[in-house]
Amino acid sequence: MPEQITELEWTGYLRPDGRKGVRNITLVVYTVECSKFVAHSIAHGEENVHVIGFPGCYDNAYAIRILLALARHPNIGAVLTVGLGCEYTQPARISSVVEDSGRPTAHFFIQETGGTADSIDKGKRLVRQLREESMASAKRVSMGFRDLVVGSECGGSDATSGLAGNPVVGRFFDKLVDAGGIAVFEEIVEQIGLRDILLSRARDEVVRDLLGKTYDKAEHYCREVRQYSAAPGNFAGGLTTIEEKSLGAFAKSGSQPIEGVLKVAEKPPGTGLWLLDSVPDKHFMQFGYTNPNDSEGIMDLICSGAQIILFVTGRGSVIGSPIAPLIKVTGNSRTYSRLGGDMDFNAGRILSGELSLDEASVELAKLVASVADGAMSKAEELGHREYFIPYKHQDVPGLSEGCRPNMPST
Amino acid sequence: MKAIFVINGKDNVGTALDGLDEGQLVSVIGEAAIDEILLVESVRPEHKVALKNISSGEDILKYGMPIGYATRNIAPGEAVHLHNCASHYDERSNTLDNLTGAPTDIDYA
Numbered sequence: 054m055p056e057q058i059t060e061l062e063w064t065g066y067l068r069p070d071g072r073k074g075v076r077n078i079t080l081v082v083y084t085v086e087c088s089k090f091v092a093h094s095i096a097h098g099e100e101n102v103h104v105i106g107f108p109g110c111y112d113n114a115y116a117i118r119i120l121l122a123l124a125r126h127p128n129i130g131a132v133l134t135v136g137l138g139c140e141y142t143q144p145a146r147i148s149s150v151v152e153d154s155g156r157p158t159a160h161f162f163i164q165e166t167g168g169t170a171d172s173i174d175k176g177k178r179l180v181r182q183l184r185e186e187s188m189a190s191a192k193r194v195s196m197g198f199r200d201l202v203v204g205s206e207c208g209g210s211d212a213t214s215g216l217a218g219n220p221v222v223g224r225f226f227d228k229l230v231d232a233g234g235i236a237v238f239e240e241i242v243e244q245i246g247l248r249d250i251l252l253s254r255a256r257d258e259v260v261r262d263l264l265g266k267t268y269d270k271a272e273h274y275c276r277e278v279r280q281y282s283a284a285p286g287n288f289a290g291g292l293t294t295i296e297e298k299s300l301g302a303f304a305k306s307g308s309q310p311i312e313g314v315l316k317v318a319e320k321p322p323g324t325g326l327w328l329l330d331s332v333p334d335k336h337f338m339q340f341g342y343t344n345p346n347d348s349e350g351i352m353d354l355i356c357s358g359a360q361i362i363l364f365v366t367g368r369g370s371v372i373g374s375p376i377a378p379l380i381k382v383t384g385n386s387r388t389y390s391r392l393g394g395d396m397d398f399n400a401g402r403i404l405s406g407e408l409s410l411d412e413a414s415v416e417l418a419k420l421v422a423s424v425a426d427g428a429m430s431k432a433e434e435l436g437h438r439e440y441f442i443p444y445k446h447q448d449v450p451g452l453s454e455g456c457r458p459n460m461p462s463t
Numbered sequence: 464m465k466a467i468f469v470i471n472g473k474d475n476v477g478t479a480l481d482g483l484d485e486g487q488l489v490s491v492i493g494e495a496a497i498d499e500i501l502l503v504e505s506v507r508p509e510h511k512v513a514l515k516n517i518s519s520g521e522d523i524l525k526y527g528m529p530i531g532y533a534t535r536n537i538a539p540g541e542a543v544h545l546h547n548c549a550s551h552y553d554e555r556s557n558t559l560d561n562l563t564g565a566p567t568d569i570d571y572a
Contacts, residue, residue, distance in 0.1 A: 212509035272552075283556065291510040296529065298529055
């Protein structure tokens with residue numbers, strides 16, 4: 054009988070929308086590349102202040118949905134929005150949405166504040182005030198796996214990722230779902246060749262149909278852009294084809310039924326396991342490679358409300374993420390010893406016979422609970438907070454699609 | 464651990480858990496029908512080894528599923544990688560360097 058994880062509890066932050074966070078971060082959002090330097094300078098040296106932003110001057114509905122989802126993420130306590138003053142994306146409107154969510158917020162334009170030095174001074178004053186306010190008003194509550202959304206991503210995969218790293222995350226996902234939590238996986242472009250397997254995991258016929266459409270779109274997309282989601286390091290790490298990588302990558306979805314397909318910035322409407330579709334929908338602007346790196350996928354997972362990210366890396370990627378702590382799992386014991394300062398969990402012990410898959414997944418659950426309780430992951434300790442928000446287009450799903458009873462307001 | 468790991472009984476390849484040398488008799492663990500195999504060439508860690516004769520055009524099976532097809536005849540104990548296995552989908556992977564995986568189809572001049 055596999056061990057359950059419902060007993061693990063920790064203290065989190067209750068937000069006005071009922072969701073619970075595992076951090077209370079003050080977020081600086083910049084609205085164009087031109088205000089990026091000032092935004093990062095404001096956050097530099099400030100405890101518990103993270104930065105995200107969108108580089109484009111022309112706005113993009115998809116990117117705005119991401120910014121708004123991140124600014125109202127359960128791990129976020131307060132938001133400062135910094136614009137240059139020329140761009141399409143409007144800091145005041147972002148702040149207004151944040152205010153409506155019950156969070157302290159402020160915004161300004163650099164051009165109206167007297168330039169770089171004055172803007173950094175003003176921004177630092179504001180984030181300190183906002184952080185204090187959000188700390189003072191924080192509601193601390195008990196929290197468990199039933200309150201958790203966990204996202205999983207893999208990057209820098211090698212052959213151990215599919216044999217140990219992703220399977221241990223998959224087993225943990227099974228337990229998370231049993232405990233009443235929400236598990237989100239993405240990388241449909243790393244499910245190429247697995248159409249039948251993917252569809253066989255659907256909760257019902259409606260979801261099966263949706264999974265089929267989502268898969269076909271991803272395969273078509275890869276063929277159109279003539280690029281599949283496999284990189285030189287994957288091949289050097291013993292993976293020969295996208296099909297092989299896909300089979301390994303899909304293992305991190307575990308074995309529970311798939312409840313439905315989420316679009317980027319959409320909150321899961323119910324508990325259980327969800328596939329996040331980050332592939333572009335048809336649009337007159339073809340935005341190029343729009344699943345260009347791991348940080349992009351991780352941002353998408355955080356957008357769906359994931360308070361914690363599990364990142365599986367056989368070769369050893371060193372990235373982290375803002376907003377949601379990122380925990381690194383490697384299935385490669387050599388990588389674990391070579392990049393020890395970056396890796397949180399060694400699933401290579403499954404391959405050496407030290408641990409069973411189930412034992413490893415319980416150990417991973419305990420690590421997740423301890424990070425949720427405030428212990429820093431390695432990427433957090435090192436200050437890794439990579440993010441990537443591209444131009445893209447996705448059709449906003451409608452109620453007619455059947456598996457979305459509660460559409461988010463974003 | 465000097466061993467080759469097999470994830471599914473239908474597979475015609477296994478994964479080297481460590482670097483393996485030509486001429487080495489290596490134990491095969493996991494879901495394999497055979498207990499050991501003689502390496503006819505050295506194989507890098509995490510790379511694949513053929514467990515049986517695979518004819519050109521035949522599917523390479525891992526996780527019990529096709530991960531590509533053989534582009535030439537492959538003997539038991541041979542390494543299986545970009546030089547003798549191709550994707551059913553990804554044409555670009557056929558241009559990658561067998562050792563490093565680096566692309567050779569982009570001009571840096």
